Amino acid sequence: MSESKSTSVPKTTAVEVRLPSRMGFEKVAMATAAAVAKLVGFHEDRVEDLKTAVAEACINAIEHGNRLNEKLSVGVVLSAGEDWLEVKVIDDGKGLSKQPGKLDKPDIDRKMLGEEDPRGMGMFLIQALVDEAEWVAGTDGKSSYVRLVIRLDKDAE
Amino acid sequence: MQSVTKARVDQLTSPAGHLVAVLRFEGDIASTSKDAVLGTYQALSKETAKLVLLDFTKVDYINSSGIALVIQMMIEASNSGQKVYAFGLSPHFTKVFTMVGITKYAGLFPGQAEALAAL
Numbered sequence: 423m424s425e426s427k428s429t430s431v432p433k434t435t436a437v438e439v440r441l442p443s444r445m446g447f448e449k450v451a452m453a454t455a456a457a458v459a460k461l462v463g464f465h466e467d468r469v470e471d472l473k474t475a476v477a478e479a480c481i482n483a484i485e486h487g488n489r490l491n492e493k494l495s496v497g498v499v500l501s502a503g504e505d506w507l508e509v510k511v512i513d514d515g516k517g518l519s520k521q522p523g524k525l526d527k528p529d530i531d532r533k534m535l536g537e538e539d540p541r542g543m544g545m546f547l548i549q550a551l552v553d554e555a556e557w558v559a560g561t562d563g564k565s566s567y568v569r570l571v572i573r574l575d576k577d578a579e
Numbered sequence: 580m581q582s583v584t585k586a587r588v589d590q591l592t593s594p595a596g597h598l599v600a601v602l603r604f605e606g607d608i609a610s611t612s613k614d615a616v617l618g619t620y621q622a623l624s625k626e627t628a629k630l631v632l633l634d635f636t637k638v639d640y641i642n643s644s645g646i647a648l649v650i651q652m653m654i655e656a657s658n659s660g661q662k663v664y665a666f667g668l669s670p671h672f673t674k675v676f677t678m679v680g681i682t683k684y685a686g687l688f689p690g691q692a693e694a695l696a697a698l
Protein backbone atom coordinates (compact mmCIF):
# COMPACT_ATOMS: atom_id res chain seq x y z
CA MET A 423 0.00 0.00 0.00
CA SER A 424 1.00 3.58 -0.39
CA GLU A 425 2.71 5.57 2.33
CA SER A 426 -0.44 7.64 2.80
CA LYS A 427 -2.34 4.53 3.88
CA SER A 428 0.06 3.61 6.66
CA THR A 429 0.07 7.17 7.91
CA SER A 430 -3.72 7.52 7.64
CA VAL A 431 -4.71 4.40 9.56
CA PRO A 432 -2.82 3.27 12.67
CA LYS A 433 -2.33 -0.48 13.14
CA THR A 434 -5.80 -0.81 14.61
CA THR A 435 -8.27 1.97 14.94
CA ALA A 436 -11.95 2.14 15.74
CA VAL A 437 -14.77 4.37 14.62
CA GLU A 438 -18.17 4.27 16.28
CA VAL A 439 -21.52 5.50 14.99
CA ARG A 440 -24.96 5.37 16.60
CA LEU A 441 -28.00 5.30 14.35
CA PRO A 442 -31.64 5.91 15.18
CA SER A 443 -33.82 2.87 14.51
CA ARG A 444 -35.34 4.40 11.43
CA MET A 445 -35.14 3.06 7.90
CA GLY A 446 -32.77 5.06 5.75
CA PHE A 447 -30.20 5.73 8.46
CA GLU A 448 -28.31 2.62 7.34
CA LYS A 449 -26.89 4.94 4.70
CA VAL A 450 -24.96 6.82 7.41
CA ALA A 451 -23.27 3.55 8.39
CA MET A 452 -22.63 2.74 4.73
CA ALA A 453 -20.95 6.08 4.14
CA THR A 454 -18.84 5.75 7.29
CA ALA A 455 -17.77 2.20 6.45
CA ALA A 456 -16.90 3.26 2.90
CA ALA A 457 -14.78 6.16 4.15
CA VAL A 458 -12.84 3.93 6.55
CA ALA A 459 -12.41 1.20 3.91
CA LYS A 460 -10.98 3.73 1.46
CA LEU A 461 -8.50 4.90 4.13
CA VAL A 462 -7.39 1.29 4.62
CA GLY A 463 -6.91 1.02 0.86
CA PHE A 464 -9.77 -1.19 -0.28
CA HIS A 465 -10.52 -1.22 -3.98
CA GLU A 466 -13.80 0.27 -5.15
CA ASP A 467 -15.46 -3.10 -5.79
CA ARG A 468 -14.73 -4.28 -2.24
CA VAL A 469 -15.97 -0.95 -0.85
CA GLU A 470 -19.25 -1.52 -2.70
CA ASP A 471 -19.49 -5.08 -1.30
CA LEU A 472 -18.91 -3.72 2.20
CA LYS A 473 -21.51 -0.94 1.77
CA THR A 474 -24.23 -3.40 0.81
CA ALA A 475 -23.32 -5.84 3.61
CA VAL A 476 -23.28 -3.05 6.22
CA ALA A 477 -26.58 -1.65 4.92
CA GLU A 478 -28.28 -5.05 5.14
CA ALA A 479 -26.90 -5.66 8.65
CA CYS A 480 -28.18 -2.26 9.80
CA ILE A 481 -31.60 -2.80 8.18
CA ASN A 482 -31.91 -6.14 10.04
CA ALA A 483 -30.89 -4.44 13.29
CA ILE A 484 -33.39 -1.60 12.81
CA GLU A 485 -36.29 -3.78 11.62
CA HIS A 486 -35.87 -7.09 13.43
CA GLY A 487 -33.53 -6.30 16.33
CA ASN A 488 -34.95 -2.98 17.50
CA ARG A 489 -38.35 -3.51 15.81
CA LEU A 490 -38.32 0.06 14.48
CA ASN A 491 -38.45 1.41 18.04
CA GLU A 492 -36.96 4.86 17.65
CA LYS A 493 -36.14 5.03 21.34
CA LEU A 494 -33.48 2.40 20.65
CA SER A 495 -30.37 2.99 18.64
CA VAL A 496 -28.17 0.76 16.51
CA GLY A 497 -24.46 0.80 17.27
CA VAL A 498 -21.95 0.41 14.48
CA VAL A 499 -18.32 -0.13 15.45
CA LEU A 500 -15.70 -0.26 12.73
CA SER A 501 -12.25 -1.55 13.58
CA ALA A 502 -9.60 -1.30 10.90
CA GLY A 503 -6.28 -3.06 10.65
CA GLU A 504 -3.60 -2.86 7.99
CA ASP A 505 -5.46 -5.07 5.56
CA TRP A 506 -8.83 -5.81 7.11
CA LEU A 507 -11.91 -4.13 8.41
CA GLU A 508 -14.28 -5.48 11.06
CA VAL A 509 -17.78 -4.08 11.48
CA LYS A 510 -20.03 -4.86 14.44
CA VAL A 511 -23.68 -3.88 14.15
CA ILE A 512 -25.30 -3.98 17.58
CA ASP A 513 -29.00 -3.84 18.44
CA ASP A 514 -31.25 -4.46 21.44
CA GLY A 515 -32.90 -7.59 20.09
CA LYS A 516 -32.49 -11.15 21.30
CA GLY A 517 -30.52 -12.11 18.22
CA LEU A 518 -30.59 -15.42 16.41
CA SER A 519 -30.97 -18.50 18.59
CA LYS A 520 -28.31 -20.29 16.58
CA GLN A 521 -25.64 -19.40 14.09
CA PRO A 522 -26.93 -19.75 10.52
CA GLY A 523 -24.90 -22.05 8.31
CA LYS A 524 -23.86 -21.08 4.84
CA LEU A 525 -27.09 -19.82 3.30
CA ASP A 526 -28.17 -21.05 -0.11
CA LYS A 527 -28.59 -18.68 -2.99
CA PRO A 528 -32.20 -17.38 -3.07
CA ASP A 529 -34.42 -19.65 -5.15
CA ILE A 530 -35.60 -17.24 -7.84
CA ASP A 531 -37.75 -19.93 -9.47
CA ARG A 532 -39.75 -20.43 -6.27
CA LYS A 533 -40.04 -16.67 -5.79
CA MET A 534 -41.32 -16.23 -9.35
CA LEU A 535 -43.89 -18.97 -8.77
CA GLY A 536 -45.07 -17.27 -5.58
CA GLU A 537 -43.93 -20.22 -3.47
CA GLU A 538 -41.36 -18.14 -1.56
CA ASP A 539 -41.42 -14.58 -0.22
CA PRO A 540 -39.66 -12.19 -2.63
CA ARG A 541 -37.99 -10.68 0.46
CA GLY A 542 -35.52 -12.37 2.78
CA MET A 543 -32.25 -11.96 0.90
CA GLY A 544 -30.39 -9.72 3.35
CA MET A 545 -28.49 -12.38 5.27
CA PHE A 546 -27.56 -14.19 2.05
CA LEU A 547 -26.13 -10.96 0.62
CA ILE A 548 -24.16 -10.29 3.81
CA GLN A 549 -22.60 -13.76 3.77
CA ALA A 550 -21.89 -13.59 0.06
CA LEU A 551 -20.25 -10.17 0.06
CA VAL A 552 -17.89 -10.27 3.05
CA ASP A 553 -15.19 -12.72 4.13
CA GLU A 554 -16.68 -13.53 7.54
CA ALA A 555 -20.14 -13.02 9.01
CA GLU A 556 -21.05 -14.08 12.53
CA TRP A 557 -24.34 -13.50 14.35
CA VAL A 558 -23.99 -13.33 18.13
CA ALA A 559 -26.99 -13.34 20.50
CA GLY A 560 -26.72 -11.04 23.52
CA THR A 561 -26.31 -12.95 26.78
CA ASP A 562 -28.77 -10.63 28.54
CA GLY A 563 -31.45 -11.04 25.87
CA LYS A 564 -30.30 -7.88 24.15
CA SER A 565 -27.08 -6.32 22.85
CA SER A 566 -26.95 -8.83 20.03
CA TYR A 567 -24.65 -8.13 17.15
CA VAL A 568 -23.52 -9.23 13.75
CA ARG A 569 -19.80 -9.14 13.13
CA LEU A 570 -18.52 -8.74 9.59
CA VAL A 571 -14.92 -8.96 8.42
CA ILE A 572 -13.72 -7.93 5.01
CA ARG A 573 -10.12 -8.23 3.87
CA LEU A 574 -8.08 -6.35 1.32
CA ASP A 575 -7.08 -9.61 -0.32
CA LYS A 576 -10.32 -11.52 -0.71
CA ASP A 577 -8.51 -14.88 -0.94
CA ALA A 578 -6.45 -14.40 2.22
CA GLU A 579 -6.90 -17.08 4.92
CA MET B 580 -33.34 9.98 5.20
CA GLN B 581 -34.04 7.71 2.25
CA SER B 582 -34.26 9.75 -0.91
CA VAL B 583 -37.67 9.68 -2.55
CA THR B 584 -37.82 7.37 -5.54
CA LYS B 585 -38.94 9.15 -8.66
CA ALA B 586 -40.25 7.23 -11.63
CA ARG B 587 -41.44 8.19 -15.08
CA VAL B 588 -42.39 6.25 -18.18
CA ASP B 589 -41.21 6.74 -21.75
CA GLN B 590 -42.75 4.85 -24.64
CA LEU B 591 -40.08 3.98 -27.20
CA THR B 592 -39.90 1.81 -30.30
CA SER B 593 -37.02 -0.61 -30.69
CA PRO B 594 -35.08 -0.79 -34.00
CA ALA B 595 -37.01 -4.01 -34.63
CA GLY B 596 -40.26 -2.05 -34.39
CA HIS B 597 -41.48 -3.25 -30.98
CA LEU B 598 -43.10 -0.91 -28.48
CA VAL B 599 -41.05 -0.67 -25.28
CA ALA B 600 -42.23 0.92 -22.02
CA VAL B 601 -39.17 2.36 -20.29
CA LEU B 602 -39.55 2.90 -16.53
CA ARG B 603 -36.91 5.40 -15.46
CA PHE B 604 -36.10 5.42 -11.75
CA GLU B 605 -34.21 8.04 -9.80
CA GLY B 606 -33.11 7.98 -6.14
CA ASP B 607 -33.05 4.98 -3.80
CA ILE B 608 -34.84 1.70 -4.43
CA ALA B 609 -35.81 0.54 -0.93
CA SER B 610 -38.86 -0.48 1.10
CA THR B 611 -40.29 3.02 0.65
CA SER B 612 -40.26 2.69 -3.14
CA LYS B 613 -43.39 0.55 -3.51
CA ASP B 614 -45.48 3.22 -5.22
CA ALA B 615 -42.66 4.27 -7.53
CA VAL B 616 -41.74 0.72 -8.55
CA LEU B 617 -44.97 -1.30 -8.41
CA GLY B 618 -47.37 1.64 -8.80
CA THR B 619 -45.64 2.90 -11.94
CA TYR B 620 -45.48 -0.59 -13.40
CA GLN B 621 -49.14 -1.32 -12.59
CA ALA B 622 -50.24 1.85 -14.41
CA LEU B 623 -48.87 0.46 -17.68
CA SER B 624 -51.32 -1.10 -20.10
CA LYS B 625 -50.96 -4.88 -19.93
CA GLU B 626 -52.21 -5.08 -23.52
CA THR B 627 -49.75 -2.71 -25.18
CA ALA B 628 -46.71 -2.77 -22.86
CA LYS B 629 -45.44 -6.25 -23.60
CA LEU B 630 -41.80 -5.22 -23.26
CA VAL B 631 -40.84 -3.42 -20.03
CA LEU B 632 -37.38 -1.88 -19.73
CA LEU B 633 -36.15 -0.65 -16.34
CA ASP B 634 -33.67 2.25 -16.33
CA PHE B 635 -31.46 2.29 -13.21
CA THR B 636 -28.97 4.85 -14.55
CA LYS B 637 -29.88 7.41 -11.86
CA VAL B 638 -30.20 4.94 -8.97
CA ASP B 639 -27.34 4.90 -6.47
CA TYR B 640 -28.69 2.66 -3.72
CA ILE B 641 -30.72 -0.54 -3.93
CA ASN B 642 -31.24 -2.70 -0.85
CA SER B 643 -32.77 -6.15 -0.44
CA SER B 644 -36.25 -4.68 0.10
CA GLY B 645 -35.87 -2.77 -3.16
CA ILE B 646 -34.72 -5.91 -4.95
CA ALA B 647 -37.81 -7.67 -3.57
CA LEU B 648 -40.00 -4.97 -5.17
CA VAL B 649 -38.29 -5.55 -8.51
CA ILE B 650 -38.94 -9.29 -8.15
CA GLN B 651 -42.60 -8.59 -7.29
CA MET B 652 -42.86 -6.55 -10.47
CA MET B 653 -41.25 -9.38 -12.45
CA ILE B 654 -43.80 -11.85 -11.01
CA GLU B 655 -46.71 -9.60 -12.05
CA ALA B 656 -45.16 -9.08 -15.47
CA SER B 657 -44.63 -12.79 -15.96
CA ASN B 658 -48.26 -13.47 -15.02
CA SER B 659 -49.36 -10.84 -17.57
CA GLY B 660 -47.25 -12.18 -20.41
CA GLN B 661 -44.82 -9.25 -20.32
CA LYS B 662 -41.04 -9.45 -20.51
CA VAL B 663 -38.80 -7.35 -18.25
CA TYR B 664 -35.31 -6.07 -19.07
CA ALA B 665 -33.04 -3.60 -17.31
CA PHE B 666 -30.08 -1.34 -17.99
CA GLY B 667 -27.92 1.20 -16.22
CA LEU B 668 -27.00 -0.84 -13.15
CA SER B 669 -23.55 -0.25 -11.68
CA PRO B 670 -21.10 -3.18 -11.86
CA HIS B 671 -21.79 -3.86 -8.16
CA PHE B 672 -25.57 -4.04 -8.54
CA THR B 673 -25.20 -6.04 -11.75
CA LYS B 674 -23.31 -8.54 -9.58
CA VAL B 675 -25.96 -8.43 -6.85
CA PHE B 676 -28.85 -8.90 -9.32
CA THR B 677 -26.95 -11.87 -10.78
CA MET B 678 -26.28 -13.34 -7.31
CA VAL B 679 -29.97 -13.35 -6.39
CA GLY B 680 -30.99 -14.87 -9.71
CA ILE B 681 -32.83 -11.93 -11.29
CA THR B 682 -30.84 -12.33 -14.51
CA LYS B 683 -32.56 -15.68 -15.10
CA TYR B 684 -35.83 -13.81 -15.71
CA ALA B 685 -34.75 -10.29 -16.71
CA GLY B 686 -32.05 -9.52 -19.24
CA LEU B 687 -29.53 -6.89 -18.13
CA PHE B 688 -27.86 -4.51 -20.55
CA PRO B 689 -25.18 -1.85 -19.99
CA GLY B 690 -27.16 0.94 -21.63
CA GLN B 691 -30.44 1.84 -23.33
CA ALA B 692 -29.05 1.54 -26.87
CA GLU B 693 -27.85 -2.03 -26.27
CA ALA B 694 -31.14 -2.96 -24.66
CA LEU B 695 -33.29 -1.54 -27.45
CA ALA B 696 -31.10 -3.16 -30.10
CA ALA B 697 -31.81 -6.54 -28.52
CA LEU B 698 -35.60 -6.08 -28.24
